[in-house]
Amino acid sequence: MDHPKHSSLGLHLTFLSLLLACVVYLCIWLSSSSLINPLFSFQKHDVDCTAQTPIAAVTTTTEFNVVEDELETILAKASMDNKSVIIAVINKAYAVQDVKADTTMLDLFIESFWQGEGTRTLVNHLVLVAVDQIAYDRCMFQRLNCYRLETDGVDFGGEKLYMSEDFIKMMWRRTWLLLEVLKRGYSFVFTDTDVLWLRDPFTKLSKNETEDLQISTDMFFGDPWNISQLINTGFYYIRSNNKTIALFDRWYTSKDNATGLKEQDVLLNLIRGGIVDELGLRVRFLDTLYFSGFCQDSKDFEQVSTVHANCCRSIVAKVMDLKAILGDWKRFKKFMSHKRSSGTSTRRFQWTGHFGCLNSWAVPNNSGSNS
Ligand SMILES: *[C@@H]1O[C@H](CO)[C@@H](O)[C@H](O)[C@H]1NC(C)=O
Ligand SMILES: *[C@@H]1O[C@H](CO)[C@@H](O)[C@H](O)[C@H]1NC(C)=O
Ligand SMILES: *[C@@H]1O[C@H](CO)[C@@H](O)[C@H](O)[C@H]1NC(C)=O
Ligand SMILES: *[C@@H]1O[C@H](CO)[C@@H](O)[C@H](O)[C@H]1NC(C)=O
Numbered sequence: 001m002d003h004p005k006h007s008s009l010g011l012h013l014t015f016l017s018l019l020l021a022c023v024v025y026l027c028i029w030l031s032s033s034s035l036i037n038p039l040f041s042f043q044k045h046d047v048d049c050t051a052q053t054p055i056a057a058v059t060t061t062t063e064f065n066v067v068e069d070e071l072e073t074i075l076a077k078a079s080m081d082n083k084s085v086i087i088a089v090i091n092k093a094y095a096v097q098d099v100k101a102d103t104t105m106l107d108l109f110i111e112s113f114w115q116g117e118g119t120r121t122l123v124n125h126l127v128l129v130a131v132d133q134i135a136y137d138r139c140m141f142q143r144l145n146c147y148r149l150e151t152d153g154v155d156f157g158g159e160k161l162y163m164s165e166d167f168i169k170m171m172w173r174r175t176w177l178l179l180e181v182l183k184r185g186y187s188f189v190f191t192d193t194d195v196l197w198l199r200d201p202f203t204k205l206s207k208n209e210t211e212d213l214q215i216s217t218d219m220f221f222g223d224p225w226n227i228s229q230l231i232n233t234g235f236y237y238i239r240s241n242n243k244t245i246a247l248f249d250r251w252y253t254s255k256d257n258a259t260g261l262k263e264q265d266v267l268l269n270l271i272r273g274g275i276v277d278e279l280g281l282r283v284r285f286l287d288t289l290y291f292s293g294f295c296q297d298s299k300d301f302e303q304v305s306t307v308h309a310n311c312c313r314s315i316v317a318k319v320m321d322l323k324a325i326l327g328d329w330k331r332f333k334k335f336m337s338h339k340r341s342s343g344t345s346t347r348r349f350q351w352t353g354h355f356g357c358l359n360s361w362a363v364p365n366n367s368g369s370n371s
């Protein structure tokens with residue numbers, strides 16, 4: 001108020017920038033509305049403000065060549081400040097309750113973000129990629145960030161038993177999408193939905209930007225750089241850069257030359273075949289102490305970040321055993337909150353056995369367990 005000249009100048013500037021913002025907004029809206037119209041049609045009312053500036057709107061439309069599509073919109077919305085997102089793929093069998101079931105894999109997965117330490121806000125950065133319409137509807141119903149991955153000719157709705165032909169197709173389709181995400185400059189944590197998030201994994205992942213890929217293992221043998229580790233593509237963090245794009249490009253293009261191989265095995269073969277050195281990649285293999293699974297439990301409740309229902313064959317078995325894990329975790333948290341003296345040991349905490357999964361391997365190949 002002491003400087004009327006400045007404030008009136010400021011007022012002008014404010015007005016101008018508001019006007020500009022309005023124009024930019026209109027451009028973005030115009031370029032995206034044809035694709036995402038059902039979601040954003042309510043914004044139409046806001047456009048009136050640009051009615052007096054048709055010329056400006058026209059000129060900026062040509063200047064701002066915004067190529068906006070649904071994937072970009074969702075990635076931008078879910079992204080952290082450092083252009084990282086969390087990606088998971090769901091299908092009907094993971095998202096909707098079976099007749100006899102009282103929960104789903106997706107529900108357990110989301111529940112773990114609630115029960116975990118420092119994981120609640122991470123749901124905002126989670127993009128769920130739905131491979132069928134029902135999974136997409138369920139995702140939207142839960143008000144999550146959902147992306148519908150279209151595929152020609154294949155219905156990805158049913159449970160894909162391990163290594164069936166459709167299972168492999170689905171895996172390749174998601175590899176294609178992930179390559180696309182990297183190309184758009186987003187780094188991401190990929191997580192299967194049969195992974196429980198008990199602690200914020202970013203606190204356990206290396207922050208060193210020279211590490212291109214940090215990937216979980218079925219069993220960890222002590223050396224995070226030894227490429228003979230048994231990798232598991234169910235959980236990894238990958239930075240977007242030329243080298244990782246080249247890696248995923250090679251991974252995806254080898255799909256036609258990989259009959260009978262699961263996409264994970266193809267990546268494993270690429271790594272064993274020396275692609276890490278060839279592309280100059282730095283790949284860290286993650287310790288099961290933090291990023292654990294049913295193949296090898298984490299040894300420490302105080303360190304564990306994720307628990308993956310690997311070494312398991314059917315959804316029913318995974319859900320059963322993951323429920324037990326969540327129960328273990330809740331007991332651990334309760335114990336910790338009641339703990340008075342810091343000397344009390346948490347060593348007596350043991351994971352419940354993964355009996356459903358142990359038995360799942362005895363079931364004949366063609367009996368879908370969600371039938
Ligand atoms: C990205 O940002 C999030 C939120 O600020 C942080 O928790 C995470 O550690 C960051 N990721 C990396 C790799 O730095
Ligand atoms: C990242 O790792 C490289 C290679 O080990 C090392 O030279 C560099 O100092 C590390 N950077 C940071 C910030 O720790
Ligand atoms: C990697 O691990 C394997 C098996 O544990 C071992 O035989 C090999 O010598 C290790 N390689 C290096 C470079 O340490
Ligand atoms: C990736 O490669 C392109 C062309 O080869 C280059 O212009 C760009 O700077 C590279 N980006 C990074 C992050 O290295």
Ligand SMILES: *[C@@H]1O[C@H](CO)[C@@H](O)[C@H](O)[C@H]1NC(C)=O
Nearest residue numbers: 253254255256257258259269
């Ligand atoms: C396809 O696989 C064969 C046998 O493993 C290999 O010799 C050949 O180089 C591969 N071709 C391509 C294009 O990767």
Ligand SMILES: *[C@@H]1O[C@H](CO)[C@@H](O)[C@H](O)[C@H]1NC(C)=O
Nearest residue numbers: 163164361362363364365366
């Ligand atoms: C299931 O399929 C795998 C490979 O397709 C085969 O090795 C195994 O023997 C089959 N198991 C049963 C019980 O048919």
